């Protein structure tokens with residue numbers, strides 16, 4: 240298993256008023272608390288934290304028995320059903336939050352108040368106004384807030400971003416994203432049943448809007464959209480959407496998202512004034528997919544190495560805590576993605592073009 244090279248020092252984050260800097264070795268690994276006994280934590284994030292040299296010390300779930308089973312299965316020493324108990328553990332320097340979307344707000348605020356650095360899964364909150372409060376609370380507490388927009392960690396997307404920034408396909412006029420599949424049965428619960436959780440907009444749209452923002456280095460400005468609950472969702476919880484964004488630099492972005500269309504290979508296609516970049520199969524939890532550059536009618540395959548997307552996100556978060564880098568996606572990036580997704584939801588509900596609010 241690849242281990243992250245330890246930094247000399249890391250802020251233990253015991254008190255926002257008195258940030259403590261300690262040697263990593265003295266901590267015998269960086270102590271983490273897990274908030275939420277979730278599928279993503281079980282399948283990916285516990286491993287990503289360990290690969291990055293961290294030690295998951297405690298897992299909290301609203302259901303103590305599920306927390307205990309999770310801890311046993313994943314070889315974590317402690318489990319609990321009380322958030323305050325987890326946050327009171329002074330060995331825990333950072334928390335990873337992967338509860339349902341509606342829980343993120345109060346859990347991030349509590350973690351910041353306890354002086355813990357926070358890696359929160361997306362969406363950061365269910366409303367942009369809440370996300371802004373969370374960002375400000377973390378800034379005030381002096382803790383790092385990162386959001387698990389792992390698609391930024393893909394070597395394909397990073398290469399696309401660099402090539403676009405270097406003008407390798409000229410001025411990008413349009414970006415098209417197809418992000419669809421059939422939602423796994425194990426995930427057909429709150430995502431498609433509870434309107435407060437935000438349906439497809441707070442699940443996929445936040446990822447895709449964040450990716451478009453990252454690739455183009457432009458912010459979404461206006462949205463038109465169609466959305467519906469066609470199979471798994473309902474009139475109030477959409478599972479299928481198409482929308483178009485006008486970005487701050489003038490690029491048009493067209494997105495198709497669905498929980499109910501199987502056998503789709505994802506596409507991220509940037510169309511420029513001097514060529515195109517075509518990423519296929521990259522919108523996934525593993526580092527998959529290919530990148531092709533098309534110039535003058537010829538396709539050129541760009542060879543890239545795979546990585547562990549989630550471990551990369553964790554490593555960037557740790558670098559930010561150590562003061563040697565910044566998160567792949569900051570709290571403000573997470574906030575901007577929610578503002579965009581809120582506008583998509585409103586545009587789909589009203590059939591009107593909606594301006595994306597800026598939250599400073």
Ligand code: NDP
Pocket residue numbers: 274275276277278279280299300301302337338339340360361362387388389426428441442524
């Ligand atoms: P899950 O449904 O697996 O878990 C979410 C929460 O639901 C858990 O924390 C737990 O709450 C509760 N829960 C889990 N299993 C059960 C059960 N059998 N019965 C009752 N309640 C249960 O969600 P996901 O792992 O899919 O998503 C968690 C978060 O991570 C979401 O915010 C999601 O948007 C995000 N996510 C991000 C991904 C990414 O790539 N960045 C990918 C997938 C998800 P508790 O422990 O608090 O009691």
